[in-house]
Amino acid sequence: MRLLVFSDIHGNLEALQCMLRDAADRNVHRSICLGDLVGYGPYPNECIELLRGLKNCRCLAGNHDVAVLWETSPYGMSSAANEAILWTMEQLTAENKAYLAALPDRLDVADMTFVHANPYNPRGWRYVLDRKYALRSFAATRCRCLFIGHSHRPLLITRKSLLTIDLQAVSASMRYRVDDTRRRIINCGSVGQPRDNDPRSCYLIFDSRKQEIEFHRVAYDIEKSVKAFHSAGLPPELGARLFKGV
Ligand code: ZN
Numbered sequence: 001m002r003l004l005v006f007s008d009i010h011g012n013l014e015a016l017q018c019m020l021r022d023a024a025d026r027n028v029h030r031s032i033c034l035g036d037l038v039g040y041g042p043y044p045n046e047c048i049e050l051l052r053g054l055k056n057c058r059c060l061a062g063n064h065d066v067a068v069l070w071e072t073s074p075y076g077m078s079s080a081a082n083e084a085i086l087w088t089m090e091q092l093t094a095e096n097k098a099y100l101a102a103l104p105d106r107l108d109v110a111d112m113t114f115v116h117a118n119p120y121n122p123r124g125w126r127y128v129l130d131r132k133y134a135l136r137s138f139a140a141t142r143c144r145c146l147f148i149g150h151s152h153r154p155l156l157i158t159r160k161s162l163l164t165i166d167l168q169a170v171s172a173s174m175r176y177r178v179d180d181t182r183r184r185i186i187n188c189g190s191v192g193q194p195r196d197n198d199p200r201s202c203y204l205i206f207d208s209r210k211q212e213i214e215f216h217r218v219a220y221d222i223e224k225s226v227k228a229f230h231s232a233g234l235p236p237e238l239g240a241r242l243f244k245g246v
Contacts, residue, residue, distance in 0.1 A: 002027055005188045006203035007034035007116070007149025009051075010064065011041025011088065012192030012242075014228075016050060018220035019191045019201045026205060026216075031057040032107065034149035034188065035116035037100070039064025040081065041192055041225075042232035044088045048096045061103035062116040062150065063125045068092060069101055072123070080235040087234060112206075113143040117150040127151045134165050134185055145178065145206070146185045153196040154189035154204070154215055158182050170215050171198070179211035186213060199245035 004023050009016050023031075033051055037059065038044035051059055067074040067085045074085035092100075105122040107114040117125045118133060120140035128137050128148055134157045137146060154170035159182055170189070178184060189202025196202075200217040207214065222242050229239030 001029050001208045003206045003208065004028040004031040004203065005034065005114070005147050005186075005206060006031070006191050007188050008036040008062065008152050008190035008192060009033070009038075009041075009047050010036055010190070010192040011038050011044040011047055012225055013041070013043035013046045013050070014222075014225040015192045015201045015218075015220045016047055019203055019218050020050070020054075022216060022218040023203060023205070026214075028205060029056065032114050032147070033057065033059040034114060034147065035060045035062025035103070036064045036149065037062070038068055038088050038092070040084045040234075040238050042228040042234055044068075044091055045093055045096050047192075048092075048099060052099060058107060059103055060107060060114060060116050061100065061105055064088075065100045065103060066123070069097060071101075080238050083235050084238060087232070108143065111144040112147065113141045113145075114147045117148065119146060125150065128157070128185060128187070129153075129155070130167075131165050134159075134167075135163065137185055138183055144181070144183055146183075147206075148185060148187050149190065151187060151195070152190035152193055153187060154202050155185075155187040156213075157185040157187075159184070169196070171196075173214070173216050175215075176213045177211060178213055189215070193242065194245045197245050199243060 156168040158166045188204045191201045226239035
């Protein structure tokens with residue numbers, strides 16, 4: 001099976017369409033979106049509807065998805081993010097709000113676990129970027145591969161021994177073999193707002209037969225996306241950061 005894993009679309013329809021077109025040529029059987037379908041970007045309804053229409057695709061809830069439902073307060077976010085959340089609340093249709101409200105926090109499939117931020121406190125939304133939170137994540141799961149998003153930075157964390165981990169930043173399109181018994185945390189990066197200084201959309205495919213993880217980067221028309229941010233009246237810094245991938 002070839003499983004497409006992606007996350008953090010954030011209402012960036014142009015990026016989502018390009019990413020899905022790219023993945024469609026790579027013989028994918030199933031897809032999992034790790035959350036943050038909305039927030040920041042100008043096309044929340046369109047992104048939700050595109051994902052809802054995909055065959056064999058499951059979605060999880062991200063922090064922006066629950067913030068637009070007032071399940072958590074958006075006032076803890078940066079002022080631009082908060083402004084975008086309030087804007088998104090006004091735009092979402094009742095049907096799409098109901099869809100977001102029904103998204104689960106976690107999915108377990110075979111020896112894989114999927115969450116938006118971390119598995120030990122899913123609605124605490126803490127980032128897993130270092131040893132401490134990686135070990136906490138391993139302790140909270142039994143899976144061999146834990147797939148996460150949220151930080152918008154692709155990352156591979158390998159458990160070398162009980163208390164030793166290896167952190168590997170993922171740059172550009174790369175393949176990693178995972179054909180051993182080591183446990184791993186794999187961050188699939190972000191489709192709609194990458195923050196690893198590469199503005200291209202990021203996603204991964206896990207090939208269970210080859211036991212290989214492929215990271216892919218896809219260029220999209222950022223100029224077009226940023227124009228839509230401006231037309232929607234969203235804070236200009238949210239569009240400007242897309243050019244740099246920060
Ligand atoms: Zn996000």
